[in-house]
Amino acid sequence: MTLTHDTTSALESPSTAPLYRLQNLTRTYRRRDALVRALDGVDLDIEAGEFVTIQGPTGGGKSTLLQMLGTLERPTAGTLSLDGEDLARVGAGRLAAVRAHEIGFVFQAFNLIPVLTAAENVDMALEPLRLSRDERRARVAEALARVGLADRADHRPSELSGGQQQRVAIARAIVKRPRVLLADEPTGNLDEQMRDEILAVLEALLDDGITLVVVTHDSAVARRAHRRLRLKAGHVQDITR
Numbered sequence: 001m002t003l004t005h006d007t008t009s010a011l012e013s014p015s016t017a018p019l020y021r022l023q024n025l026t027r028t029y030r031r032r033d034a035l036v037r038a039l040d041g042v043d044l045d046i047e048a049g050e051f052v053t054i055q056g057p058t059g060g061g062k063s064t065l066l067q068m069l070g071t072l073e074r075p076t077a078g079t080l081s082l083d084g085e086d087l088a089r090v091g092a093g094r095l096a097a098v099r100a101h102e103i104g105f106v107f108q109a110f111n112l113i114p115v116l117t118a119a120e121n122v123d124m125a126l127e128p129l130r131l132s133r134d135e136r137r138a139r140v141a142e143a144l145a146r147v148g149l150a151d152r153a154d155h156r157p158s159e160l161s162g163g164q165q166q167r168v169a170i171a172r173a174i175v176k177r178p179r180v181l182l183a184d185e186p187t188g189n190l191d192e193q194m195r196d197e198i199l200a201v202l203e204a205l206l207d208d209g210i211t212l213v214v215v216t217h218d219s220a221v222a223r224r225a226h227r228r229l230r231l232k233a234g235h236v237q238d239i240t241r
Contacts, residue, residue, distance in 0.1 A: 017083075017084060018045035018046055018047050018048070019046055019047060019048040019050075019082065019083055019179070019180070019211055020044070020045065020046040020069060020080075020081065020082055020211075021044075021045050021079070021080075021081040022042050022043060022044040022045075022068075022078065022079065022080055022081075023043055023078055023079040023081075024041045024042070024043065024077065024078035024079065025039055025041070025042040025043075025044075025068065025075050025077075025078035025079065025080055026039055026040060026041055026042070026075060026076050026077040026078050027039040027061075027064055027068065027073065027075055027076050027234075028076045037233075037234050038061045038064040038234055039061050039064055039065060039068065039075070039234045040061075040233065040234030040235055041078070041234075041235075042065065042078070042234070042235070042236050043236075044229075044236055046069075046211065046213065047211075048179070048209070048211055049206065049209050049210070049211055050211055050212070050226050050227065051203070051206055051211075051212045051214075051224070051225045051226045051227075052212070052213045052214070052225055052226065052227050052228075052229060053213075053214045053215070053216055053221060053222040053224075053225040053227075053228050053229065054066070054213065054214070054215045054216070054229045054230075054231055055215075055216060055217065055219075055222055055228065055229070055230050055231070055239075056230050056231035056232050057232060060231045060232045060233060060234070061231050061233070061234045062184075062215045062231050063184055063215060065215075065231060065236075066182050066184055066213065066215050068080055069103075069180070069182055069213060070099065070103050070105060070180075070182045071087055071095040071098055071099055071103070072099075074088065075088050082098065082102070082180075083179075096128075100128040100129065100176065101129070101176065101178070102178055102179050102180060103178050103179070103180045103181075103182060104125075104172075104173030104174055104176065104178040104180070104181045104182070105173055105181075105182050105183075105184075106166070106169050106170055106173050106181065106182070106183040106184070106186045107169070107183075107184050107185070107186070108184060108185035108186065108188040108189055109189070110157070110162075110165040110166055110168070110169045110189075111169065112157040112165055112168060112169065112172075113157075114156065114157050114158060115156070116156065117153065117154050117155060117156055118144060118149060118152050118153050118154070118155055118156075118157075118160070118168045118171075119140050119141075119144065119153040119154065121157070121168055121172055122140045122143055122144060122168065122171045122172045122175050123136055123140050123175075124172065125172045125173070125175050125176050126139060126140070126175060126176060129176060139175050139176075139177075140153070140171075140175060141153070142175075143171040143172075143174055143175035144168075144171050146171065146174065146204075147167040147168075147170050147171045147174075147201050148167060148201070149164060149167050149168060149171065152164060152168075161194075162189055162190055162194060163190055163194035163197055163198060166186060166187075166189075166190065166194075166198050167198070167201060169186075170186075170198070170201055170202070174205065174210070178210065179209075179210065179211060180210070180211045180212075180213070181202070181205060181210050181211070181212050181213070182213050182214075183202065183212070183213070183214045183215070184214075184215045185215060185216060185217065186198060186202070186214065186216075187199065187216070187218060187221060188216075188217070188218075195218065195220070195221070199221055199224060202214070203224065227239075227240065228240070
């Protein structure tokens with residue numbers, strides 16, 4: 001069973017433009033009396049269907065860059081285009097719509113609601129989409145099956161292992177059929193075996209045309225990517241395999 005996107009994948013588009021294009025992307029903020037440049041003039045293209053990892057020292061801007069790609073933060077300067085649309089120039093309503101339809105998020109902390117079942121946690125992501133009850137139920141079942149948890153739909157987080165909880169989090173991210181999946185240390189809380197299992201789940205999503213961007217400290221994860229980036233002091237460097 002595979003997930004299909006609501007819109008035509010950029011992989012199938014006649015356009016040769018990248019899915020993401022960042023030009024001179026800058027994010028500054030004040031810390032006490034100092035001006036911190038979390039991102040410092042980043043130029044970066046990410047192709048549709050690409051698996052990219054981002055590594056680098058703590059405080060180097062990795063999470064800030066991921067939040068920019070997910071429209072959770074606005075740049076101080078520069079351009080951040082998704083499929084040709086400069087998201088640095090649009091309103092909050094449009095950004096919310098992009099997050100609801102186009103982008104899925106997975107974090108190191110699973111961020112599941114303890115009192116809800118796996119199915120109910122996944123269903124939460126569909127609330128902004130205004131789907132029928134039957135469509136929501138079908139999508140939830142499909143997403144849980146996609147991550148190998150079809151038989152755990154009625155289990156609460158406390159009844160699941162750490163790896164299973166992260167699978168639920170991934171199902172929640174993909175249930176809306178996004179074009180992009182952004183993951184911040186998705187294997188950081190897992191042992192080696194579970195790390196490899198979660199990585200296999202994420203890699204399988206590439207077959208559906210999803211673009212995968214992962215922040216990780218784990219070189220074993222980074223080596224599996226199509227392209228490895230290193231972010232240091234707000235500057236991006238390419239690392240090829």
